[in-house]
Amino acid sequence: MKHIKTLSIISTAVLLIASVSFLVWKFVPNPVPVEEVFPGRIWAKPVTQLPDLQGVGAPRAENCGKCHAEIYQEWKTSTHSHALSDLQFQAELSKPSSPQWICLNCHIPVQNQREKIVVALNHGKYEEPVEVPNPGFDPKMKEEAVTCATCHVRVDEQGKSYVIGANGNTSPPHPVKINASLLRNRCYDCHNETYELNSSLVCSFQTGTELKEAASHFADKDCVSCHLPTVKRSFVIAELGKSKKDSHKHSFIGGGVPKKFELYQHQIPGGYSPGIVLESWEKKDSDSILVKVKNQNAGHYLPSGDPERHLKLELIWLDDSRKAISKDEIRIGQEWEWSPKARKTSDNRLRPKEIREWRKEIPEGKVKSAILRVYHIRLKNVVSDYVEKYATGAPEQYQVKIKELKKHYPHSSLVLESEFDLNTKKVKNTSLKDLFEINEKRRGE
Numbered sequence: 031m032k033h034i035k036t037l038s039i040i041s042t043a044v045l046l047i048a049s050v051s052f053l054v055w056k057f058v059p060n061p062v063p064v065e066e067v068f069p070g071r072i073w074a075k076p077v078t079q080l081p082d083l084q085g086v087g088a089p090r091a092e093n094c095g096k097c098h099a100e101i102y103q104e105w106k107t108s109t110h111s112h113a114l115s116d117l118q119f120q121a122e123l124s125k126p127s128s129p130q131w132i133c134l135n136c137h138i139p140v141q142n143q144r145e146k147i148v149v150a151l152n153h154g155k156y157e158e159p160v161e162v163p164n165p166g167f168d169p170k171m172k173e174e175a176v177t178c179a180t181c182h183v184r185v186d187e188q189g190k191s192y193v194i195g196a197n198g199n200t201s202p203p204h205p206v207k208i209n210a211s212l213l214r215n216r217c218y219d220c221h222n223e224t225y226e227l228n229s230s231l232v233c234s235f236q237t238g239t240e241l242k243e244a245a246s247h248f249a250d251k252d253c254v255s256c257h258l259p260t261v262k263r264s265f266v267i268a269e270l271g272k273s274k275k276d277s278h279k280h281s282f283i284g285g286g287v288p289k290k291f292e293l294y295q296h297q298i299p300g301g302y303s304p305g306i307v308l309e310s311w312e313k314k315d316s317d318s319i320l321v322k323v324k325n326q327n328a329g330h331y332l333p334s335g336d337p338e339r340h341l342k343l344e345l346i347w348l349d350d351s352r353k354a355i356s357k358d359e360i361r362i363g364q365e366w367e368w369s370p371k372a373r374k375t376s377d378n379r380l381r382p383k384e385i386r387e388w389r390k391e392i393p394e395g396k397v398k399s400a401i402l403r404v405y406h407i408r409l410k411n412v413v414s415d416y417v418e419k420y421a422t423g424a425p426e427q428y429q430v431k432i433k434e435l436k437k438h439y440p441h442s443s444l445v446l447e448s449e450f451d452l453n454t455k456k457v458k459n460t461s462l463k464d465l466f467e468i469n470e471k472r473r474g475e
């Protein structure tokens with residue numbers, strides 16, 4: 031009997047030790063530095079805290095704008111300045127499973143913008159950031175999202191803030207260091223990242239790689255050549271009496287689907303041009319037509335960036351009285367399966383300069399003409415129905431708008447419209463200006 035008793039004492043002891051060590055592992059903190067968990071990942075940390083900039087004060091966009099007024103106004107209309115107030119972003123951020131600190135590292139990337147600093151990850155787990163309050167938190171700068179300082183301000187060895195410029199031979203009231211390639215390549219830190227946090231949380235932006243792949247077509251072009259087009263003007267307000275130079279528009283126009291309906295009017299002045307253009311219409315024989323479109327203007331795949339972006343091409347057949355007889359549709363984009371494991375299942379995006387042919391039989395009936403419409407869709411209605419459900423977790427200021435997402439958040443834009451008369455073979459294209467007036471009034475996908 032005695033040995034059984036000893037055995038049970040031993041097993042109880044073993045069990046006790048195991049549970050205690052589990053509890054110790056679980057509840058006694060074991061902080062691991064962020065850079066050990068995510069080595070070499072720039073998005074794993076915000077830009078270090080920036081002290082006041084000599085001649086400027088707090089390194090806020092608002093302050094830069096006092097002298098760089100035009101650049102500031104352009105940036106105010108950009109997606110970059112809306113990367114925090116973006117309603118879809120706010121909804122997704124509020125999901126309980128969202129690794130908020132990681133999202134914020136790209137969407138509000140400077141430490142001054144953060145209430146809390148992540149000092150380590152408990153047990154090396156991204157779900158368990160160890161956070162302390164940030165005494166240098168600037169709530170105004172937080173709202174500026176991808177602010178000027180993201181690309182332009184850093185701290186030197188003496189702990190002083192300076193501006194990164196690309197020109198030289200300028201006379202600013204603030205310190206500058208010239209490093210054109212650092213400034214111009216900054217885009218890659220956020221727009222060229224693929225990382226699998228867990229099986230269903232994947233970040234996949236390959237715009238930089240896609241551009242490299244297209245080097246034969248765009249050898250001398252980088253992101254800045256197309257997204258910050260050159261304009262001759264003074265860098266600063268006229269009162270400062272500086273000469274005109276090659277300056278860069280800071281509207282960062284992309285796919286032509288802005289974050290608010292009011293911003294549609296800034297797309298064309300900001301430099302928008304659709305990647306896709308009509309190459310040709312042809313009537314092949316009496317019963318079919320061939321329409322060709324081309325990725326003429328984008329130096330990367332079309333569409334690039336967020337995996338949900340896609341183009342919808344519609345072909346509408348009209349009779350004499352301009353009544354629609356029937357409609358055909360194709361989709362250009364990536365398709366992903368998100369659960370149980372995130373996985374790309376197909377990708378028919380247009381490579382740079384690629385031509386896509388669409389041959390279609392003319393339907394029965396008295397067809398007079400065909401209209402091609404191309405929509406750039408950033409958010410589908412079914413996805414926004416789902417996004418609306420996360421409204422209640424979001425900060426109060428966004429909740430009402432997220433609940434009525436279609437009313438407040440542009441989902442798509444009509445970016446090309448062309449009509450082909452089957453008898454006369456005449457082609458009529460709608461101007462970009464007219465399309466964007468239509469877009470401002472459209473709602474949903």
Ligand code: HEC
Pocket residue numbers: 083085086089090091093094095096097098178179182183193194195196197198199200201202203204206265266270272273275
């Ligand atoms: C008090 C006015 C003022 C403020 C505020 C100001 N700047 Fe400037 N900045 C200038 C002037 C003046 C120049 C030089 C223009 C020239 O010589 O043509 C300049 C030049 C620059 C340049 C180009 C330098 C080069 O040689 O390439 C950059 C970039 C720049 N500023 C960024 C910023 C940023 C970012 C902020 C805010 C953090 C800021 N500036 C705030 C006045 C200002």
Ligand code: HEC
Pocket residue numbers: 073116118119120122123128129132133134135136137219220221223233235284334335336338339408409
């Ligand atoms: C590596 C940097 C990076 C991280 C980390 C990141 N994002 Fe983004 N996010 C981007 C970029 C770049 C875009 C713009 C892509 C585009 O316009 O197609 C973007 C766009 C978005 C958009 C707008 C989508 C659209 O189609 O316009 C949402 C919503 C979003 N991110 C949510 C999140 C959430 C939630 C997280 C955290 C789970 C997160 N992001 C983490 C870089 C990042």
Ligand code: HEC
Pocket residue numbers: 109110112113114116119135136137139176180181213214215216217218219220221253254257258282283284285286287288
């Ligand atoms: C710190 C991260 C970061 C850096 C650096 C960055 N971006 Fe972005 N960018 C973003 C995020 C995040 C978004 C999307 C915000 C959203 O949709 O809410 C975005 C959106 C854009 C868009 C708008 C897409 C659209 O259709 O509205 C363009 C264009 C763009 N970025 C170009 C650039 C270029 C060019 C550079 C380099 C000069 C650059 N970005 C650097 C984070 C960054």
Ligand code: HEC
Pocket residue numbers: 091094095098101102105110176177178179180181182196197210213214216254258265276277278279280
């Ligand atoms: C996403 C990165 C990014 C952001 C954000 C950004 N800039 Fe720039 N900025 C650039 C690049 C890239 C250039 C052009 C570099 C070159 O000349 O090769 C530039 C150029 C400039 C110049 C030199 C004059 C010119 O137009 O080329 C000034 C001044 C300037 N930026 C001010 C600002 C201010 C002010 C803000 C905020 C309102 C801002 N920038 C936001 C990337 C950025």
Ligand code: HEC
Pocket residue numbers: 217218221237238239241248251252253254255256257283284285286303304305306327328329330331332333334335336339406445
């Ligand atoms: C040769 C010109 C060109 C170059 C180079 C270029 N882009 Fe674009 N980009 C465009 C055009 C045009 C569009 C609009 C595409 C469309 O119709 O949706 C675009 C769209 C985008 C979008 C929105 C997604 C989309 O497909 O509409 C993002 C984000 C973007 N570009 C980022 C970048 C970044 C980052 C780089 C550098 C790695 C870059 N671009 C280089 C021309 C260019």
